Amino acid sequence: PKFADFWSQSIDEKQFKVYDGSYEGKPYRYVILRRTLLYPQKTGELTIEPLALNINVEAPTNRRDIFGMRITRPAKITVTAPTRKVNVKALPEDGKPESFTGAVGNFDFEVTASKTKLDAQEALDLTLTAKGNGNLKLFTLPKPKLPSALEVYEPENEQDVRVSLNGMAGSNSARYTIVPQQKGSYPIPPIRFSYFDPATEQYKTLSSDEIVIDVENGPATLATSDKADKIPVEETKQFAYIKSDAKLKSMNQDRFFGSTTFWSLLATPVVLIPLAILFGRKRRAYQNDxxxxxxxxxxxxxxxxxxxxxxxxxxxxxxxxxxxxxxxxxxxxxxxxxxxxxxxxxxxxxxxxxxxxxxxxxxxxxxxxxxxxxxxxxxxxxxxxxxxxxxxxxxxxxxxxx
Missing domain, CATH: 1.20.120 (Four Helix Bundle (Hemerythrin (Met), subunit A))
Structure with a gap:
């Protein structure tokens, strides 16, 4: 079936097992072909479309063999499952934290730095990790706010997720590479991670500890730009302004007119223009075909x-x-x-x-x-x-x- 408005993950059966059951009051034997884990992406009443299967069976006839056993014949039948309706409740708006990014389940959160003491231009890794059970593939981790003297690269996202009948379990991580530019001590403020716990039907917020990065060797800190997510550092006057108009002149000036470069540049359009026209015609003919x-x-x-x-x-x-x-x-x-x-x-x-x-x-x-x-x-x-x-x-x- 098609699972519109759901995130789905199929879980195939490794070995088919026959079960005894009943349907509409009649005994049946059945096998489970596939199980699918669903996470709704919308609220309200969602529809799971019916599944139709064409099955080859041995159908009994009114004839019997010499031993009195009923004779069967091969037949092809189509079976269809009924349409299923799922009512999805919306997450409560009351008490929703600003740091909530869509995580639903039960999680632990930690922030670690590969090193806290280093020199300028030396790299360190800051890793944010959410572990537990829930929709690990369907939410983003919060972004850290760092001092402007720490150059930050785009994070590398890693997901170690196991999917079973109980849902997703594992971890969702974001690793930031950070390179300090100047000497100094730079605090990384606590990072907050919020999730909704369906067991208690409440939002929960976890916070990391403050991490201090000590840059022991390097140039003194410079003034930084005014950005909302940056923490200003100490301003020092270290460099003079770069002159934009130095009026420098070349010591060795070669003649351009009459040189090999001059004649090459002069002849280039004569050769390239016909080639460009021919190429354009071929390209238009190819696109129009x-x-x-x-x-x-x-x-x-x-x-x-x-x-x-x-x-x-x-x-x-x-x-x-x-x-x-x-x-x-x-x-x-x-x-x-x-x-x-x-x-x-x-x-x-x-x-x-x-x-x-x-x-x-x-x-x-x-x-x-x-x-x-x-x-x-x-x-x-x-x-x-x-x-x-x-x-x-x-x-x-x-x-x-x-």
């Missing part, structure tokens, strides 16, 4: 994903995933449609409207069905080889007929 560009793009996508599928022969999951990508991207390039519009009826209508024969259209749709069935039923190496050769042939036939 819409049909040719579309064909080239389709062929490139088909070769790429068919090549991936060929390399994955023998690995059912990887092979059919690559083959399905090949077919979908090929349709996007050739028919100019999106994945959400790729119903079987829509694909069949568009192909036949473009002049593709009924036999070729049915062969293409049968390949899509094979990719869908392969998710839930085992497939042999011969079947995968046959589907690969069939895909190559069908794509070639469609190229000829369009």
């Amino acid at each position: 819409v049909k040719g560009n579309r064909l080239r793009k389709a062929d490139k996508l088909a070769r790429k994903y068919l090549g991936d599928a060929k390399k994955s022969l023998g690995d059912q999951t990887a092979f059919y995933l690559a083959l399905e990508k090949c077919l979908h991207n090929y349709l996007k390039a050739r028919l100019n449609i999106q994945t959400s519009e790729m119903s079987k009826e829509r694909i069949s209508q568009l192909l036949q409207d473009r002049g593709v024969t009924v036999e070729t259209t049915e062969a293409f749709l049968k390949l899509l069905e094979s990719c869908e069935f392969a998710r839930y039923t085992p497939s042999s190496s011969d079947a995968m080889q046959h589907d690969y050769e069939q895909a190559s042939r069908v794509i070639s036939e469609i190229d000829k007929q369009l």
Whole structure:
């Protein structure tokens, strides 16, 4: 199913296990194919669209064999799950801290510096880490406010997150590289991190300790600019102003007119202008060739994903995933449609409207069905080889007929 308005993470079953259960008062045996972890991104009533599966089964008939056992026959049925509704409550506005950035769960917060004593132009790392259980991939950490004499680079974000049926667990970190520019002592104020705890339905705020960076060797501190997130440091008058107009003259002045450089620059436009005109014409002709560009793009996508599928022969999951990508991207390039519009009826209508024969259209749709069935039923190496050769042939036939 499609999980619109949710962040989702699928958790595949490593081994299918048969369970006994009941549905609408009748006993059934069932297996769990896949579990999906969902985090809502909106409030209100959200809809989980139904899942439809085409399943091959052995259906009983009214005939019996010589031993009195009921004879079965293979059949293909379609089963559909009902639509599910989820009511998502909004986070309370009362008591929401200014430092709240969307974290929901139960977390610990710490700020560490790789070193607190160093020399100017020597680097240190300041690491902010939130650990615990919750939506670790869906919030940002607060930004530290540092003295202007500390040059700060963009942070490196690291997420060590494990996803299970109980949700996300692990850590979300941001590591800042800091390079002091002058000698002095620079305090890093406490950093506040806020999150919403669903167990108590309250906001909680954690604060780090103040960290003092001592720069022992280097130039004295200079005046800093007025920025809201900077702490001013001591101003000293160390350098004189740089003269903007020194009126310097070269000691060795070579003649330019008549030199090799002069004649080279003079001849360059004569050579480059015709080449530029020719190149512009070729480029416009190439850009205006819409049909040719579309064909080239389709062929490139088909070769790429068919090549991936060929390399994955023998690995059912990887092979059919690559083959399905090949077919979908090929349709996007050739028919100019999106994945959400790729119903079987829509694909069949568009192909036949473009002049593709009924036999070729049915062969293409049968390949899509094979990719869908392969998710839930085992497939042999011969079947995968046959589907690969069939895909190559069908794509070639469609190229000829369009």
